[in-house]
Every structure is written in C-alpha cells, then in structure tokens.
Amino acid sequence: MIDLEKKIELIIGKKYLKKFLEIYENFSSLDELSNINTVIDCCSGNGFFGLYLLLRNKVNIIAIDNNHTKKAERLESYFYLNHPDIMDRYKFQKLDIEKYKIPVIENSIILGIHACGDLSDIIIENSVSNNIPFIINPCCYNKYKICWKDSKIKFNGNLGDYVDNLRYNFIKSKYRKVILKTLNNLKNGSNRLIIAIP
Numbered sequence: 001m002i003d004l005e006k007k008i009e010l011i012i013g014k015k016y017l018k019k020f021l022e023i024y025e026n027f028s029s030l031d032e033l034s035n036i037n038t039v040i041d042c043c044s045g046n047g048f049f050g051l052y053l054l055l056r057n058k059v060n061i062i063a064i065d066n067n068h069t070k071k072a073e074r075l076e077s078y079f080y081l082n083h084p085d086i087m088d089r090y091k092f093q094k095l096d097i098e099k100y101k102i103p104v105i106e107n108s109i110i111l112g113i114h115a116c117g118d119l120s121d122i123i124i125e126n127s128v129s130n131n132i133p134f135i136i137n138p139c140c141y142n143k144y145k146i147c148w149k150d151s152k153i154k155f156n157g158n159l160g161d162y163v164d165n166l167r168y169n170f171i172k173s174k175y176r177k178v179i180l181k182t183l184n185n186l187k188n189g190s191n192r193l194i195i196a197i198p
C-alpha cells in the first residue's frame with residue numbers, strides 16, 4: 001500500500017493525495033457502500049480522484065465533465081501506457097450535467113469533489129430522484145441558487161454552513177443515512193463532505 005501511495009503521490013502530487021486520502025478514508029469503510037462497483041466521478045476535472053480510486057479499488061470509474069482538459073487527457077494517456085490492465089475499468093464521458101441527466105447505473109455511487117455551487121445540487125437532485133448513494137465535497141457557495149429559493153430557514157451569516165445545512169436537511173428527509181463532516185486537509189469553504197446513503 002505504501003508503494004502504491006508513493007506512486008500516486010508522484011503522479012497527482014502530495015497536496016491532492018492528502019486531500020483524497022482524507023475523503024477516501026471517510027467513506028471507504030462504510031458497510032452500506034460495500035456493494036458499490038461503479039463510481040461516477042461527476043465534474044471530474046483533471047480526473048485525479050477517479051484515477052486514484054481506480055488504482056486503489058476494483059471499481060469501475062465513469063468520469064464525467066463538460067470539459068475534457070488537456071491535463072486529464074495526458075494523465076489518461078499515462079495510465080493507458082503504464083497501467084493498461086486497469087484502464088478497461090475507466091471511461092470518460094463528456095456531459096453537461098446542467099442540460100443532461102447523470103447516467104443511472106446499478107450498484108453505483110455518484111461522487112462530486114468540488115462540484116462548484118449548483119453542480120453539487122444537481123448531483124443531489126439526480127441521486128435522490130434515482131435513490132442512488134452519493135458523496136459531495138461542495139465549494140463555491142456564492143454560485144449557489146437552487147436551495148435558496150424555497151427555504152424558510154433564516155440565513156445565519158456563514159453561507160457555507162447555511163447552504164450545507166439546507167442540503168443536509170433536504171437529504172435527511174429522503175435518505176436513511178446522511179453524514180456531514182468537516183475535513184482537515186482542505187481549505188475553509190471547500191472542506192465539507194456529505195455522504196448520503198438511501
């Protein structure tokens with residue numbers, strides 16, 4: 001495991017690895033997620049987290065983003081060259097989740113690491129309407145619109161707390177288990193993790 005982590009650290013960098021490890025540790029041991037075989041890495045950006053999971057677990061990864069970055073393409077090429085054995089479990093899909101639905105796949109979980117503003121809410125809405133587990137690590141609360149509009153709860157001054165509490169309460173009304181946590185290795189304002197299990 002140490003070797004694998006060193007290798008991942010070289011590929012994605014120390015800062016990202018620390019952040020991913022903390023996020024990963026928070027959900028990987030949950031019994032309720034033991035049947036998951038596909039992770040939909042939504043708003044995947046450079047694809048770091050999906051590729052990290054691919055190396056560590058026997059899961060399938062579907063990375064979704066409306067922009068396939070040059071960095072993601074280079075990283076995928078590196079993996080196809082150096083780890084061809086695992087890349088048959090990886091797929092990138094260019095998709096605008098504001099316009100199109102996130103694919104629904106049996107035994108999957110939707111992941112949204114730094115899905116900015118409303119993108120986190122789109123993940124919540126897509127997951128809840130299909131009763132699928134999801135994990136979000138939201139950010140950019142100022143881009144946030146969806147939950148504001150019908151809320152009767154008074155805004156208390158900290159936008160992140162307010163928004164994530166609304167999200168938490170909404171999910172709690174629909175799902176059996178919701179975990180809202182503050183992470184140590186991420187900057188304030190993008191350091192909350194919500195794990196939701198139907």
Ligand SMILES: C[S@@+](CC[C@H](N)C(=O)[O-])C[C@H]1O[C@@H](n2cnc3c(N)ncnc32)[C@H](O)[C@@H]1O
Nearest residue numbers: 043044045065066067095096097098113114116
């Ligand atoms: C802050 S980045 C997070 C990237 C990655 N998850 C990470 O943690 O490094 C947000 C990502 O959302 C993607 N994005 C923005 N709008 C989107 C949309 N409408 N549909 C799909 N992806 C979108 C962006 O292209 C960007 O890669």
